[in-house]
Amino acid sequence: MKFLLTTGAIVRKDILLEFRTKELLVSMLLFALLILVILNFALGTGSAPAEGALPGVLWVTFTFAGVLGLNRSFLTEHESGGLHGMVLAPVDCEAIYLGKMLANFIFMGVAEAIVLPIFAVLFNFPILGRLPALLMVLALGNLGFTAVGTLLSAMAASSRMREVLLPIILFPTAIPVIVGAVNVTGRVLAGEPLAHSVPWLKLLGAYDTIFLVVAILVFGYVIEE
Amino acid sequence: MVHPTVSDQPIIAARGLRKVFGSVVALDGVNLELRPGEFLTIFGPNGAGKTTLVRVLSTLTRPSAGTLTILGVDIPKGSHAVRSQIGFISHQALLYPNLTARENLAFYGVLYGVPNLCERVTELLQQVDLAGFSDRTVKTFSHGMVQRLAIARALLHRPRILLLDEPYAGLDQHAARLLRGLLAGLRSPERAIIMTTHNIARGLELCDRMAIQVGGHIVHEAPAGGIDSTQFEELYLRFTAKG
Numbered sequence: 402m403k404f405l406l407t408t409g410a411i412v413r414k415d416i417l418l419e420f421r422t423k424e425l426l427v428s429m430l431l432f433a434l435l436i437l438v439i440l441n442f443a444l445g446t447g448s449a450p451a452e453g454a455l456p457g458v459l460w461v462t463f464t465f466a467g468v469l470g471l472n473r474s475f476l477t478e479h480e481s482g483g484l485h486g487m488v489l490a491p492v493d494c495e496a497i498y499l500g501k502m503l504a505n506f507i508f509m510g511v512a513e514a515i516v517l518p519i520f521a522v523l524f525n526f527p528i529l530g531r532l533p534a535l536l537m538v539l540a541l542g543n544l545g546f547t548a549v550g551t552l553l554s555a556m557a558a559s560s561r562m563r564e565v566l567l568p569i570i571l572f573p574t575a576i577p578v579i580v581g582a583v584n585v586t587g588r589v590l591a592g593e594p595l596a597h598s599v600p601w602l603k604l605l606g607a608y609d610t611i612f613l614v615v616a617i618l619v620f621g622y623v624i625e626e
Numbered sequence: 627m628v629h630p631t632v633s634d635q636p637i638i639a640a641r642g643l644r645k646v647f648g649s650v651v652a653l654d655g656v657n658l659e660l661r662p663g664e665f666l667t668i669f670g671p672n673g674a675g676k677t678t679l680v681r682v683l684s685t686l687t688r689p690s691a692g693t694l695t696i697l698g699v700d701i702p703k704g705s706h707a708v709r710s711q712i713g714f715i716s717h718q719a720l721l722y723p724n725l726t727a728r729e730n731l732a733f734y735g736v737l738y739g740v741p742n743l744c745e746r747v748t749e750l751l752q753q754v755d756l757a758g759f760s761d762r763t764v765k766t767f768s769h770g771m772v773q774r775l776a777i778a779r780a781l782l783h784r785p786r787i788l789l790l791d792e793p794y795a796g797l798d799q800h801a802a803r804l805l806r807g808l809l810a811g812l813r814s815p816e817r818a819i820i821m822t823t824h825n826i827a828r829g830l831e832l833c834d835r836m837a838i839q840v841g842g843h844i845v846h847e848a849p850a851g852g853i854d855s856t857q858f859e860e861l862y863l864r865f866t867a868k869g
Contacts, residue, residue, distance in 0.1 A: 403739055410736040414725070421724045421763070482718030486779070489686060489720075490737035491709040625688065 407492045411500025412507070418477065419508065425473045429512045433466035434519065441523045455524060456586035460579055462516060463539075464546060467509050468568050471550040474505055475558035484555075484624060494621035502551040502616070509543050526590070534589045541602070542582030545609040549574050552616035555623050578612070581605040636695075637662050637787060637818045638683060643692035645678050645842075652678035654842035655692070662786065665819040667829040667850070670839035671866050676822035677717070679839065680791045683820065684714040696787065710738060713780035716791045719772045720779065723765035727756055727775050730764060731782060738783035750778040754808060770801025777808055788812060790821040794828050802828065826862065827855045838865045 419425050440458045478484035478501075487497050517535075521528045528535060550571055557567040572579075582605060585598045595602065638660040645653040652675045660666055670676045681687040682694065685705035694701040696708045714720075721730045728747055735743040751757045754774040764772060773793060780788065793809070794802050809832055812819065822839075823829040830836065830850055836858070837847040845865050853861075 406736055406739075410733055414722070414729075414733050417729065418722060418724050477722075481722050482716070482720040483722055485686060485716070485718070486720035486734060487737060489684060489709060489712070489714055490734065491706060491739070492737050493706075 404493055404496045407496040408500040408503065411487070411497060412504045415474075415501070415504035416507065425470050425508055426512060428473075429466040429470045429508070430515055432469055433462045433512060433516045436462045436465055437516070437520055437523055452526070452590075453587075455526060455590055456583045458524070459520060459586055460542070460583050462520070463509070463513055463542070464572070464575070464579060466512055466516070467546055467550065468571060470508050470512070471505060471547070471554040471571070472557070472564060472567050474501060474551065475554045476563065479558045484558075488624060494624060495617050497624070498551065498555075498617055498620040501555075502547055502613075505547040505551050505554075506543055509547055510540070513539055513543070528590075531589050531592070534595045535586065537595065538582060538585045538589055538602075538605075541605045541609060542578060542586075545578030545582075545605065545612050546575050548609060548612040548616050549578070552620060552623060555620065577608045578605065581608065635662075636660060637697060638820075639693075639695045640683070641693045643679070643682060643694060644690050645675070645682055645687065646690045651842050653682065653689070653692075656839075656842070656844055658837075658844065660818045660820065662818050663813075663815045664835060665813060665821070665833045666835045666837060667833035668820065668822045668837045668839050668844075669824070669826065669829055669862055670822070671824075674839045675842040676839055677791050678842075680714075680716070680789050680820065680822055683787075684712055684789050685709055686714070710783055711786045713783070713785035713788045714791075715773075715776050715780045715789070715793055717795065719764075719776040721764050721772065721775060724763055726761050726763050727751060727767075727778075728760040730775065731778060734779050735782050740782055746782065750781060753781075753811075754778045755804070768801070769796050770798065770804060773797060773801070773805060774808065777805075777812075781812070786817055788817060788819045790819065792822055792824070794823055794825050806831065826859055830855055830858060838862055840866055 444454055444458070475484065517528065553571050553574065554567055557563045557570065560566050581601050585601045585605065588598045589595065636659040638658065640656055640658040643653050643656040656679060668676055668679070678687065682689050685701055685708065688702045697711055699708050701708070725733065728751065731747040731750060732743060735747060740746050751760050754777055756771060756775060756778070759767070759771065764775065767775065793805060797805060806828065821829065821833065830853070833850045835847065836850045837844050839845070846861070
Protein backbone atom coordinates (compact mmCIF):
# COMPACT_ATOMS: atom_id res chain seq x y z
CA MET A 402 0.00 0.00 0.00
CA LYS A 403 2.84 2.41 0.97
CA PHE A 404 4.57 1.47 -2.28
CA LEU A 405 1.51 2.42 -4.36
CA LEU A 406 0.93 5.62 -2.39
CA THR A 407 4.55 6.68 -2.97
CA THR A 408 4.39 5.87 -6.68
CA GLY A 409 1.08 7.74 -6.97
CA ALA A 410 2.44 10.77 -5.08
CA ILE A 411 5.44 11.00 -7.43
CA VAL A 412 3.27 10.73 -10.55
CA ARG A 413 0.85 13.32 -9.18
CA LYS A 414 3.73 15.63 -8.25
CA ASP A 415 5.28 15.38 -11.72
CA ILE A 416 1.94 16.03 -13.44
CA LEU A 417 1.27 19.01 -11.16
CA LEU A 418 4.73 20.44 -11.88
CA GLU A 419 4.20 19.99 -15.61
CA PHE A 420 0.74 21.56 -15.37
CA ARG A 421 2.36 24.61 -13.71
CA THR A 422 5.44 24.99 -15.92
CA LYS A 423 4.41 23.32 -19.20
CA GLU A 424 8.15 23.12 -19.91
CA LEU A 425 8.29 19.48 -20.84
CA LEU A 426 5.21 19.00 -23.03
CA VAL A 427 5.62 22.27 -24.90
CA SER A 428 9.24 21.56 -25.77
CA MET A 429 8.43 17.96 -26.75
CA LEU A 430 5.52 19.05 -28.94
CA LEU A 431 7.41 21.87 -30.64
CA PHE A 432 10.34 19.60 -31.37
CA ALA A 433 8.04 16.83 -32.66
CA LEU A 434 6.24 19.30 -34.91
CA LEU A 435 9.55 20.57 -36.33
CA ILE A 436 10.72 17.03 -37.09
CA LEU A 437 7.42 16.21 -38.80
CA VAL A 438 7.54 19.35 -40.93
CA ILE A 439 11.18 18.78 -41.95
CA LEU A 440 10.55 15.13 -42.80
CA ASN A 441 7.40 16.11 -44.68
CA PHE A 442 9.45 18.45 -46.88
CA ALA A 443 12.21 15.89 -47.27
CA LEU A 444 10.01 12.95 -48.19
CA GLY A 445 7.01 14.60 -49.80
CA THR A 446 3.60 12.91 -49.58
CA GLY A 447 1.67 10.38 -51.58
CA SER A 448 4.63 8.62 -53.19
CA ALA A 449 5.40 4.96 -52.45
CA PRO A 450 8.81 5.62 -50.83
CA ALA A 451 7.22 8.26 -48.58
CA GLU A 452 4.53 5.83 -47.40
CA GLY A 453 7.16 3.17 -46.70
CA ALA A 454 9.03 5.63 -44.51
CA LEU A 455 6.00 6.66 -42.43
CA PRO A 456 6.51 4.21 -39.52
CA GLY A 457 10.10 5.45 -39.30
CA VAL A 458 8.94 9.08 -39.45
CA LEU A 459 6.52 8.44 -36.63
CA TRP A 460 9.04 6.75 -34.32
CA VAL A 461 11.89 9.15 -35.10
CA THR A 462 9.52 11.95 -34.09
CA PHE A 463 8.33 10.19 -30.92
CA THR A 464 11.74 9.05 -29.71
CA PHE A 465 13.58 12.30 -30.46
CA ALA A 466 10.88 14.33 -28.74
CA GLY A 467 10.80 11.74 -25.95
CA VAL A 468 14.50 12.24 -25.23
CA LEU A 469 13.81 15.92 -24.52
CA GLY A 470 11.19 14.94 -21.96
CA LEU A 471 13.34 12.25 -20.39
CA ASN A 472 16.27 14.67 -20.10
CA ARG A 473 14.12 17.13 -18.13
CA SER A 474 12.68 14.39 -15.92
CA PHE A 475 15.67 13.96 -13.59
CA LEU A 476 17.20 17.35 -14.30
CA THR A 477 14.31 18.96 -12.40
CA GLU A 478 14.92 16.56 -9.52
CA HIS A 479 18.63 17.39 -9.41
CA GLU A 480 18.09 21.14 -9.63
CA SER A 481 15.60 21.18 -6.76
CA GLY A 482 17.28 18.46 -4.73
CA GLY A 483 14.01 16.56 -4.94
CA LEU A 484 15.75 13.27 -5.71
CA HIS A 485 17.75 13.53 -2.48
CA GLY A 486 14.55 14.41 -0.66
CA MET A 487 12.91 11.25 -1.98
CA VAL A 488 15.94 9.04 -1.29
CA LEU A 489 16.09 10.34 2.31
CA ALA A 490 12.49 9.24 2.88
CA PRO A 491 11.78 5.69 4.05
CA VAL A 492 10.53 4.60 0.62
CA ASP A 493 11.63 1.87 -1.77
CA CYS A 494 13.84 3.01 -4.64
CA GLU A 495 11.61 0.89 -6.87
CA ALA A 496 8.63 3.10 -6.01
CA ILE A 497 10.63 6.22 -6.95
CA TYR A 498 11.61 4.63 -10.27
CA LEU A 499 8.07 3.50 -11.06
CA GLY A 500 6.63 6.92 -10.20
CA LYS A 501 9.10 8.71 -12.47
CA MET A 502 8.68 6.11 -15.23
CA LEU A 503 4.88 6.29 -15.17
CA ALA A 504 4.99 10.10 -15.30
CA ASN A 505 7.31 9.93 -18.32
CA PHE A 506 5.04 7.33 -19.93
CA ILE A 507 2.05 9.65 -19.48
CA PHE A 508 3.90 12.70 -20.87
CA MET A 509 5.07 10.76 -23.92
CA GLY A 510 1.56 9.37 -24.41
CA VAL A 511 0.02 12.85 -24.29
CA ALA A 512 2.60 14.20 -26.74
CA GLU A 513 1.94 11.29 -29.10
CA ALA A 514 -1.82 11.76 -28.87
CA ILE A 515 -1.36 15.36 -30.04
CA VAL A 516 1.28 14.58 -32.66
CA LEU A 517 -0.63 11.69 -34.29
CA PRO A 518 -3.43 13.79 -35.89
CA ILE A 519 -0.85 16.35 -37.07
CA PHE A 520 1.11 13.51 -38.65
CA ALA A 521 -2.06 12.25 -40.38
CA VAL A 522 -2.79 15.70 -41.81
CA LEU A 523 0.78 16.54 -42.84
CA PHE A 524 1.37 13.22 -44.57
CA ASN A 525 -2.22 12.96 -45.81
CA PHE A 526 -2.49 9.50 -44.30
CA PRO A 527 -5.81 8.37 -42.76
CA ILE A 528 -5.18 6.70 -39.39
CA LEU A 529 -8.68 6.62 -37.89
CA GLY A 530 -9.49 3.05 -38.98
CA ARG A 531 -6.12 1.83 -37.72
CA LEU A 532 -6.24 3.74 -34.44
CA PRO A 533 -6.93 0.91 -31.92
CA ALA A 534 -4.05 -1.23 -33.26
CA LEU A 535 -1.80 1.82 -33.56
CA LEU A 536 -2.50 2.85 -29.97
CA MET A 537 -1.56 -0.62 -28.77
CA VAL A 538 1.78 -0.50 -30.61
CA LEU A 539 2.43 3.02 -29.32
CA ALA A 540 1.74 1.91 -25.75
CA LEU A 541 4.14 -1.04 -26.04
CA GLY A 542 6.85 1.04 -27.70
CA ASN A 543 6.41 3.81 -25.14
CA LEU A 544 6.66 1.42 -22.24
CA GLY A 545 9.99 -0.01 -23.36
CA PHE A 546 11.40 3.39 -24.32
CA THR A 547 10.41 5.10 -21.06
CA ALA A 548 11.42 2.07 -18.95
CA VAL A 549 15.01 2.21 -20.14
CA GLY A 550 14.93 6.00 -20.70
CA THR A 551 13.96 6.77 -17.10
CA LEU A 552 16.83 4.68 -15.77
CA LEU A 553 19.38 6.21 -18.14
CA SER A 554 18.01 9.70 -17.48
CA ALA A 555 18.72 9.20 -13.76
CA MET A 556 22.26 8.09 -14.64
CA ALA A 557 22.87 10.96 -17.06
CA ALA A 558 21.44 13.65 -14.77
CA SER A 559 24.29 13.29 -12.28
CA SER A 560 26.88 13.68 -15.05
CA ARG A 561 28.36 16.95 -16.24
CA MET A 562 27.54 16.05 -19.87
CA ARG A 563 23.93 15.29 -19.01
CA GLU A 564 22.31 17.03 -22.02
CA VAL A 565 24.30 15.09 -24.61
CA LEU A 566 24.87 11.92 -22.66
CA LEU A 567 21.27 10.70 -22.55
CA PRO A 568 20.66 10.40 -26.33
CA ILE A 569 24.09 8.83 -26.78
CA ILE A 570 23.38 6.05 -24.29
CA LEU A 571 19.62 5.77 -24.78
CA PHE A 572 19.28 5.20 -28.52
CA PRO A 573 21.66 2.23 -28.78
CA THR A 574 20.05 0.62 -25.73
CA ALA A 575 16.51 1.19 -26.98
CA ILE A 576 17.20 -0.16 -30.51
CA PRO A 577 15.33 -3.48 -29.97
CA VAL A 578 12.20 -1.61 -28.88
CA ILE A 579 12.45 0.96 -31.70
CA VAL A 580 13.02 -1.73 -34.37
CA GLY A 581 10.08 -3.76 -33.05
CA ALA A 582 7.79 -0.75 -32.79
CA VAL A 583 8.68 0.50 -36.32
CA ASN A 584 8.06 -2.94 -37.76
CA VAL A 585 4.62 -3.42 -36.18
CA THR A 586 3.63 0.20 -36.91
CA GLY A 587 4.52 -0.38 -40.59
CA ARG A 588 2.24 -3.39 -40.77
CA VAL A 589 -0.57 -1.58 -38.97
CA LEU A 590 -0.29 1.44 -41.29
CA ALA A 591 -0.31 -0.93 -44.28
CA GLY A 592 -3.69 -2.15 -43.08
CA GLU A 593 -2.57 -5.60 -41.89
CA PRO A 594 -4.32 -7.02 -38.83
CA LEU A 595 -2.30 -7.18 -35.61
CA ALA A 596 -2.39 -11.00 -35.77
CA HIS A 597 0.20 -10.80 -38.57
CA SER A 598 2.63 -9.08 -36.22
CA VAL A 599 2.44 -11.50 -33.29
CA PRO A 600 6.18 -12.41 -33.31
CA TRP A 601 7.14 -8.71 -33.27
CA LEU A 602 4.57 -7.97 -30.58
CA LYS A 603 6.02 -10.80 -28.49
CA LEU A 604 9.49 -9.35 -29.00
CA LEU A 605 8.27 -5.90 -27.95
CA GLY A 606 6.53 -7.35 -24.90
CA ALA A 607 9.65 -9.32 -23.97
CA TYR A 608 11.93 -6.28 -24.26
CA ASP A 609 9.47 -4.16 -22.28
CA THR A 610 9.47 -6.74 -19.50
CA ILE A 611 13.27 -7.13 -19.52
CA PHE A 612 13.92 -3.37 -19.52
CA LEU A 613 11.37 -2.79 -16.77
CA VAL A 614 12.68 -5.55 -14.51
CA VAL A 615 16.36 -4.66 -15.04
CA ALA A 616 15.66 -0.94 -14.48
CA ILE A 617 13.75 -1.65 -11.26
CA LEU A 618 16.59 -3.86 -10.01
CA VAL A 619 19.44 -1.43 -10.73
CA PHE A 620 17.77 1.92 -10.06
CA GLY A 621 18.78 1.89 -6.39
CA TYR A 622 22.47 1.57 -7.35
CA VAL A 623 22.17 4.33 -9.95
CA ILE A 624 20.86 6.95 -7.51
CA GLU A 625 23.08 5.89 -4.63
CA GLU A 626 26.17 7.96 -3.74
CA MET B 627 19.06 27.86 28.94
CA VAL B 628 17.33 24.72 30.21
CA HIS B 629 19.07 21.68 28.80
CA PRO B 630 17.00 18.63 27.99
CA THR B 631 17.70 15.37 29.78
CA VAL B 632 20.48 13.44 28.08
CA SER B 633 20.22 9.64 27.89
CA ASP B 634 23.29 7.38 28.21
CA GLN B 635 22.66 5.38 25.04
CA PRO B 636 24.18 7.03 21.95
CA ILE B 637 21.65 7.74 19.22
CA ILE B 638 24.52 8.10 16.72
CA ALA B 639 27.84 6.28 17.06
CA ALA B 640 30.53 6.62 14.39
CA ARG B 641 33.94 4.91 14.57
CA GLY B 642 36.73 5.57 12.09
CA LEU B 643 34.31 6.95 9.51
CA ARG B 644 36.01 7.48 6.17
CA LYS B 645 34.72 8.74 2.84
CA VAL B 646 36.80 8.94 -0.30
CA PHE B 647 35.75 10.54 -3.61
CA GLY B 648 38.30 9.38 -6.18
CA SER B 649 41.60 10.72 -4.88
CA VAL B 650 39.97 13.15 -2.43
CA VAL B 651 39.65 12.03 1.19
CA ALA B 652 36.62 13.91 2.52
CA LEU B 653 36.37 12.08 5.85
CA ASP B 654 39.40 10.51 7.46
CA GLY B 655 38.62 8.48 10.56
CA VAL B 656 35.83 10.48 12.19
CA ASN B 657 34.73 9.29 15.64
CA LEU B 658 31.50 10.72 16.95
CA GLU B 659 28.87 9.94 19.57
CA LEU B 660 25.63 11.74 20.14
CA ARG B 661 22.96 11.06 22.75
CA PRO B 662 19.28 12.00 22.74
CA GLY B 663 18.78 15.57 23.89
CA GLU B 664 22.25 16.70 22.76
CA PHE B 665 22.93 19.53 20.33
CA LEU B 666 26.32 19.30 18.66
CA THR B 667 27.66 22.06 16.45
CA ILE B 668 30.49 21.23 14.07
CA PHE B 669 32.65 24.12 12.93
CA GLY B 670 35.20 23.97 10.19
CA PRO B 671 36.60 25.77 7.18
CA ASN B 672 35.46 25.12 3.60
CA GLY B 673 36.51 21.68 2.43
CA ALA B 674 36.79 20.29 5.96
CA GLY B 675 34.29 17.55 5.13
CA LYS B 676 31.40 18.85 7.27
CA THR B 677 28.81 18.44 4.51
CA THR B 678 30.11 14.96 3.67
CA LEU B 679 29.87 13.98 7.35
CA VAL B 680 26.28 15.20 7.60
CA ARG B 681 25.38 13.44 4.35
CA VAL B 682 26.88 10.18 5.60
CA LEU B 683 24.99 10.54 8.89
CA SER B 684 21.78 11.23 6.96
CA THR B 685 22.32 7.90 5.06
CA LEU B 686 22.41 9.81 1.78
CA THR B 687 26.08 8.95 1.18
CA ARG B 688 27.67 5.57 1.91
CA PRO B 689 30.83 5.67 4.01
CA SER B 690 33.90 4.13 2.34
CA ALA B 691 35.11 2.63 5.63
CA GLY B 692 34.44 2.68 9.36
CA THR B 693 31.32 1.82 11.31
CA LEU B 694 28.21 3.88 11.80
CA THR B 695 25.31 2.99 14.05
CA ILE B 696 22.14 5.07 14.17
CA LEU B 697 19.52 4.17 16.78
CA GLY B 698 21.30 0.85 17.19
CA VAL B 699 21.05 0.00 13.49
CA ASP B 700 24.15 -0.58 11.35
CA ILE B 701 24.48 1.86 8.44
CA PRO B 702 24.42 1.56 5.44
CA LYS B 703 22.90 -1.94 5.81
CA GLY B 704 19.90 -0.68 7.77
CA SER B 705 19.62 2.79 6.19
CA HIS B 706 16.04 2.23 5.11
CA ALA B 707 14.98 1.40 8.66
CA VAL B 708 16.30 4.61 10.24
CA ARG B 709 15.32 7.12 7.57
CA SER B 710 11.93 7.67 9.18
CA GLN B 711 13.82 8.98 12.25
CA ILE B 712 16.12 11.44 10.47
CA GLY B 713 15.31 15.00 9.46
CA PHE B 714 17.81 16.65 7.12
CA ILE B 715 18.28 20.27 6.18
CA SER B 716 21.01 20.91 3.64
CA HIS B 717 22.36 23.73 1.44
CA GLN B 718 19.59 22.78 -0.96
CA ALA B 719 16.09 23.10 0.45
CA LEU B 720 14.99 19.82 -1.22
CA LEU B 721 11.76 21.58 -2.20
CA TYR B 722 10.11 21.98 -5.59
CA PRO B 723 10.04 25.68 -6.56
CA ASN B 724 6.91 25.27 -8.69
CA LEU B 725 4.86 23.59 -5.97
CA THR B 726 3.22 25.57 -3.19
CA ALA B 727 4.45 25.30 0.40
CA ARG B 728 1.49 23.08 1.26
CA GLU B 729 1.94 20.86 -1.81
CA ASN B 730 5.62 20.36 -1.03
CA LEU B 731 4.91 19.32 2.55
CA ALA B 732 1.98 17.13 1.49
CA PHE B 733 4.18 15.34 -1.06
CA TYR B 734 6.90 14.55 1.47
CA GLY B 735 4.25 13.70 4.05
CA VAL B 736 2.97 10.88 1.83
CA LEU B 737 6.52 9.60 1.36
CA TYR B 738 7.08 9.54 5.13
CA GLY B 739 3.62 8.05 5.80
CA VAL B 740 2.69 10.93 8.13
CA PRO B 741 -0.70 10.31 9.80
CA ASN B 742 -3.34 13.10 9.72
CA LEU B 743 -1.27 14.79 7.05
CA CYS B 744 -3.50 17.83 6.41
CA GLU B 745 -3.53 18.79 10.10
CA ARG B 746 0.21 18.17 10.45
CA VAL B 747 1.01 20.35 7.41
CA THR B 748 -1.16 23.17 8.75
CA GLU B 749 0.43 22.85 12.20
CA LEU B 750 3.96 23.01 10.76
CA LEU B 751 3.20 25.94 8.48
CA GLN B 752 1.99 27.83 11.55
CA GLN B 753 5.07 26.75 13.53
CA VAL B 754 7.45 28.15 10.90
CA ASP B 755 5.32 31.26 10.44
CA LEU B 756 4.32 30.48 6.84
CA ALA B 757 0.61 29.82 7.33
CA GLY B 758 -0.24 32.94 5.33
CA PHE B 759 1.89 31.77 2.43
CA SER B 760 0.79 28.13 2.26
CA ASP B 761 -0.71 28.42 -1.22
CA ARG B 762 2.13 30.39 -2.78
CA THR B 763 4.69 28.61 -4.92
CA VAL B 764 8.10 28.23 -3.30
CA LYS B 765 9.82 30.08 -6.13
CA THR B 766 8.17 33.29 -4.89
CA PHE B 767 9.66 32.86 -1.39
CA SER B 768 12.68 34.71 0.01
CA HIS B 769 15.69 32.60 1.03
CA GLY B 770 14.69 32.89 4.69
CA MET B 771 11.16 31.62 3.95
CA VAL B 772 12.54 28.73 1.91
CA GLN B 773 14.83 27.79 4.80
CA ARG B 774 11.89 27.86 7.24
CA LEU B 775 9.86 25.67 4.91
CA ALA B 776 12.84 23.30 4.65
CA ILE B 777 12.75 23.03 8.44
CA ALA B 778 9.03 22.23 8.29
CA ARG B 779 9.80 19.54 5.71
CA ALA B 780 12.50 18.06 7.92
CA LEU B 781 10.16 18.01 10.94
CA LEU B 782 7.11 16.54 9.16
CA HIS B 783 7.66 13.02 10.49
CA ARG B 784 8.81 14.12 13.99
CA PRO B 785 12.37 12.81 13.58
CA ARG B 786 14.54 11.88 16.57
CA ILE B 787 17.67 13.03 14.75
CA LEU B 788 17.95 16.41 13.10
CA LEU B 789 20.88 17.19 10.81
CA LEU B 790 21.39 20.81 9.82
CA ASP B 791 24.01 21.62 7.23
CA GLU B 792 24.81 25.34 7.21
CA PRO B 793 21.23 26.43 7.98
CA TYR B 794 22.29 30.10 8.34
CA ALA B 795 24.02 30.29 4.97
CA GLY B 796 22.79 33.23 2.91
CA LEU B 797 20.32 34.51 5.51
CA ASP B 798 20.07 38.17 6.48
CA GLN B 799 20.07 39.17 10.17
CA HIS B 800 16.30 39.16 10.49
CA ALA B 801 15.90 35.76 8.84
CA ALA B 802 18.81 34.35 10.87
CA ARG B 803 17.16 35.56 14.08
CA LEU B 804 13.86 33.95 13.09
CA LEU B 805 15.68 30.72 12.29
CA ARG B 806 17.52 30.80 15.61
CA GLY B 807 14.21 31.02 17.45
CA LEU B 808 12.90 28.10 15.45
CA LEU B 809 15.97 25.94 16.07
CA ALA B 810 15.84 26.70 19.80
CA GLY B 811 12.29 25.35 19.84
CA LEU B 812 13.36 22.09 18.19
CA ARG B 813 15.32 20.85 21.16
CA SER B 814 13.72 18.02 23.11
CA PRO B 815 14.96 15.23 25.42
CA GLU B 816 14.31 12.63 22.71
CA ARG B 817 15.91 14.50 19.84
CA ALA B 818 19.59 14.78 18.96
CA ILE B 819 20.68 17.66 16.75
CA ILE B 820 23.85 18.11 14.72
CA MET B 821 24.49 21.42 13.00
CA THR B 822 27.41 22.47 10.82
CA THR B 823 28.21 26.14 10.41
CA HIS B 824 30.90 28.74 9.73
CA ASN B 825 29.11 31.23 11.94
CA ILE B 826 30.78 30.99 15.34
CA ALA B 827 28.31 33.18 17.25
CA ARG B 828 25.24 31.42 15.80
CA GLY B 829 26.83 28.02 16.16
CA LEU B 830 27.68 28.46 19.83
CA GLU B 831 24.44 30.00 21.05
CA LEU B 832 22.34 26.83 20.86
CA CYS B 833 24.70 23.88 21.21
CA ASP B 834 25.82 22.07 24.32
CA ARG B 835 28.76 20.40 22.58
CA MET B 836 30.98 21.72 19.85
CA ALA B 837 33.52 20.18 17.55
CA ILE B 838 36.05 21.49 15.05
CA GLN B 839 36.56 19.54 11.84
CA VAL B 840 39.62 20.10 9.67
CA GLY B 841 40.79 18.04 6.69
CA GLY B 842 38.26 15.28 7.28
CA HIS B 843 39.17 14.87 10.99
CA ILE B 844 37.41 16.00 14.15
CA VAL B 845 40.42 17.79 15.69
CA HIS B 846 38.71 19.15 18.79
CA GLU B 847 35.56 18.29 20.68
CA ALA B 848 34.37 19.75 23.97
CA PRO B 849 31.31 20.87 25.94
CA ALA B 850 30.24 24.33 24.80
CA GLY B 851 29.39 25.65 28.28
CA GLY B 852 31.43 28.59 29.53
CA ILE B 853 33.19 29.45 26.28
CA ASP B 854 32.40 32.72 24.53
CA SER B 855 32.74 33.39 20.83
CA THR B 856 35.99 35.38 21.16
CA GLN B 857 37.73 32.59 23.08
CA PHE B 858 36.35 30.03 20.68
CA GLU B 859 37.44 32.03 17.65
CA GLU B 860 41.04 31.95 18.89
CA LEU B 861 40.80 28.22 19.49
CA TYR B 862 39.22 27.73 16.07
CA LEU B 863 41.88 29.74 14.27
CA ARG B 864 44.61 27.80 16.07
CA PHE B 865 43.21 24.46 14.88
CA THR B 866 42.33 25.57 11.37
CA ALA B 867 45.72 27.23 10.89
CA LYS B 868 47.35 23.86 11.75
CA GLY B 869 45.08 22.10 9.24
